[in-house]
Amino acid sequence: MTNKSKAAFIILAGLALVAIGVLASIILVQRTQEQRAATQEQAEVVKTDVVILARDLFLGDALTSADLTTASVPVELAPRNVVTKIEDAVGKIIKTDLVQGEMLLNHNLADPTNNNNDLSFILSEDHVLMAFPATDLMSTEDMIKRGDIVDIFATFEQEVRVVGDEAVTATGEPVEPKMRTFTVDTFQRVNITALVLEIIDEEGNASPLTGQVPTEETGPVETRIRAYLLALSPQDALVLKHLKDTDAVFDIVLRNPTSDVQFELTPVTEEYIIELYGLEILP
DSSP: OOHHHHHHHHHHHHHHHHHHHHHHHHHHHHHHHHHHHHHHHHHHOOEEEEEEESSOBOTTOBOOGGGEEEEEEEGGGSOTTBOOOGGGTTTOEESSOBOTTOBOBGGGEEOTTSSSOOGGGGSOTTOEEEEEEOOSHHHHTTOOOTTOEEEEEEEEEEEEOOOGGGGBOTTSOBOOOEEEEEEEEEEEEEEEEEEEEEEEOTTSOEEEEEESOOOTTTOOOEEEEEEEEEEEOHHHHHHHHHHHHTTOEEEEEEOOTTOOOOOOOOOBOHHHHHHHHTGGGOO
16 A cells, blocks of 8 residues: 555544544434423423212212322313312202213312202202202201202192082082192102201301301201202292192101112092091991
8 A cells, every 4th residue: 555545544533533523423413402391391391180980970979089099190280160179068059960081170169058059050940949948857856958859748728629429418509619638748768958047046046058068067057958859850949839838748858878769659538547447437
């Protein structure tokens, strides 16, 4: 190999080494920039705690601490009105169906103890909310709670007109209508949507409270049920109003919470009692 050839080889080898060095530097700079960008991105992600559902819930359910949990999410993914503390939601009722893992939002909550009650939000569109007086024995004994399933019995007097051949007397005069007493099962499987309570203080003064009976967390107080709030179809609400306005006597009976039986009952009248106990054959 001549001197020129050696010189050319050395020059080419030097250029190759320089190119390799430049390439390695470029790769190293790129990797360093990527690592810095990744580190900076992780540092810029700000997270916040939000309340999420631990199980599926349905319209009208009252929230307990067992129904809720918390999760940490990036701030930009948390809605503006998301609930961030479990204690802010416990005891409230939900206005719509919610699924497990869903973030809990303030506008989906109703407070059953505030002045406005928010109870209209838990009604379906084809129902109305009606206040029903708690004057029966089960109510005075404080046996009915929010969420219970009950039947409503009623006894009332109704004017009955005689028709057919018996509508006139032997002299041809029309028979006067008579007042008859009926006892019927007015409605079955009615859900107690809420309670209207009186809170009795130590001095015996009463103040109204709509919602649930206070728990140990809110302190022991004496309460008295004034009325029930019932979600009914408009027609059923009209029937119940008519019976109330005509001085029917009501009694509430409590059902098993899982009962879905539709009882076939016969209205009770004077004739029914006579036949049932065989009173017509008494001397």
